Amino acid sequence: MGRKEIICSWKKNTSNIKDVFDFKGKMGSGSFSEVFMVREKKTGKLYALKCLKKKYLARSNLENEINVLRRIQHENVVGLEDFYESRTHYYLVMQLVSGGELFDRILVKGVYTEKDASTVIKQVLQAVSYLHENSIVHRDLKPENLLYYNTDENAKIMVSDFGLSKTSEHGLMSTACGTPGYVAPEVLAQKPYSKAVDCWSIGVITYILLCGYPPFFEDNETRLFSKIMRAEYAFHSPFWDDISESAKDFIRNMMEKNPTKRFLTEQALRHPWIAEHTAKDLDIYQSVCEQMERNFAKSKWKQAFNAASVIHHMKKLQSSHTEPSPSQPSTSNIIVPSTSEKDLEAQGPCHDEADALNPNGNSIHKANRLCCSDAESGAGLCSPQRASEHGDALTVDQSREVNNFPSEIDAPFRPSKSLDAVSQRKDQSLTSGVCSVM
Incomplete structure (x- = not known):
């Protein structure tokens, strides 16, 4: 049986990718790929270059990612600029975004309001509405996949990571995939689902943006998934006391258990909290x-270390050019890949034992991403817990019961009554993010 190949008419061939690009620094690596910051020799423009050995193609999500990205072009979606092939590798030339992750930017803002959250969600809705109009369902919307284009104060939001996206001309899908804390009830119940799953995820993100913790938290996997499937969440006091009723109504419509009653992107964009400036x-x-x-923030140790390495390369690059290219991003914020499960194991727990508790005093497990076998494409079942292309993703046998899926909470939820910790927090000297092509 021959090696699997990607067949497409617009692919460019090269005997040596270094004839096309100058490599300026390694941005990180996934299970099967590496990402470099590169400068195109002909134009001087900077890009993120994702490099995958051909022998790993069948085990990666690269082909699906290319098929989706090639079809879309939107100001709020990280774009695929080019695609190269050598004898041994495939290379994705991706737009380089330099503004950092959504949460990281919020943490260093100093002032943050509902209006800021509404502005972010409006941009996400516009991007996802465009995807849905083009029969594409993202299927893994979460804060880590929302990046700022650059370091400007009013920089736009960019939706990234299309490894689990699906073209859905026929409307319904069946593969259970995504990140459980953000995934819709019908996905966990292993029922056929539609583009409405993305709207549920946007509702979860909105909830977190307005209180700082996830809507579903539980120490037991069975109870966690049961809560999600029942859409059992609340607006806890005192964290939601000052949040507008309009914001809560928006969330209720996005996190509606019944997908046929749930807001779609067009309805969401017309909601007063988005369209009529009712956000406080x-x-x-x-x-x-x-x-x-x-x-969320305590899991950033490894990312900060990786970002420091790339920033060093950026500063060297800047000092070697008296007139930097207009496309060159700021050296203060570089996008780096998220920490892999293997890295996390090597690091040990990111949280103190005392922190790993929910309000009931129970411990909470680390987040994992569901990436099941693709029943829609007829692919065979994956073995449980085999690392996939994405460093933080696990493949799970779709035939297993829902309560055997890995539980997910991005980090322990333990609301604090004291606000002193924030006022005493030292400003972080480095903002890191998730590489848009990992």
């Missing part, structure tokens, strides 16, 4: 950031 202008920075730091 009250500063909620302290409350939200304290919870984000407790529940």
Whole structure:
């Protein structure tokens, strides 16, 4: 049986990729690929170059990612610029975004309001609406996949990571995949589902943006998935006391258990919280950031280390050119790949034992991504817990019961009544993010 190949008419061939690009620094690596910051020799433009050995193609999501990205072009979607092939490798030339992850930017803002959250969600809705119009379902929307284009204060949001996306001309899908904390009830129940699953995920993201912790938290996998499938969440006091009723109504419509009653992107874009400026202008920075730091930020150690290495390369690059290219991003924020499961194991727990508790005093497990075998394409079942292309993803046998899926909470949820920790927090000198092509 011959080696699997990607067949497409627009693919470019090269005997040596270094004839096309100058390599300026390694941005990170996944299970089967490596990503480099490169400068195109002909134009001087900077890109992120994803390199995959051909022998790993069948085990990666690269072919699906290319098929999806080639079809789309939107100002809020990280774009595929080019595609090269050598004798041994495939190379994806991706738009280089330099503004960092959504949560990281919020943590360093100093002032943060509902209006800021509404502005972010509006851009996400516009991007996802465009995808849906083109019969593409993202299937893995989560904060890590929402990046800022650059370091400007009013930089636009970019949706990234299309490894699990699916073309859905026929409307319904069946593969259970995504990140459980953000995945819709019908996916966990292993029922046929539609593009409405993306809208559920946007609802979960909105919830987190307004309080800093996830809507579903449970120490037991069975109970966690049962809560999600029942859409059992609440607006807890005091964290939601100052949040507008309009915001809560928006979330309720996005996180509607019944997908036929759930808002689609067109309806969501018309909701007053998005379209009519009903979002409050009250500063909620302290409350939200304290919870984000407790529940999300502590997993950034490895990313910060990787980002420092890339920034060093960027500074060297900048000093070697008296007139940097207009496309060159700021050296203060470089996008780096998320930490892999293997890296996390080597690091040990990212959280103190005392932190790994929910409000009931129970421990909470680390997040994993569901990436099941693709029943829609007829692919065979994956063996349980085999690392996939994405460093933080696990493949799970689709025939297993729902309560055997790995549980997911991005980080332990333990709301704090004190806001002193935020006021005493030292500003981080480095903002890291998730590489848009990993």
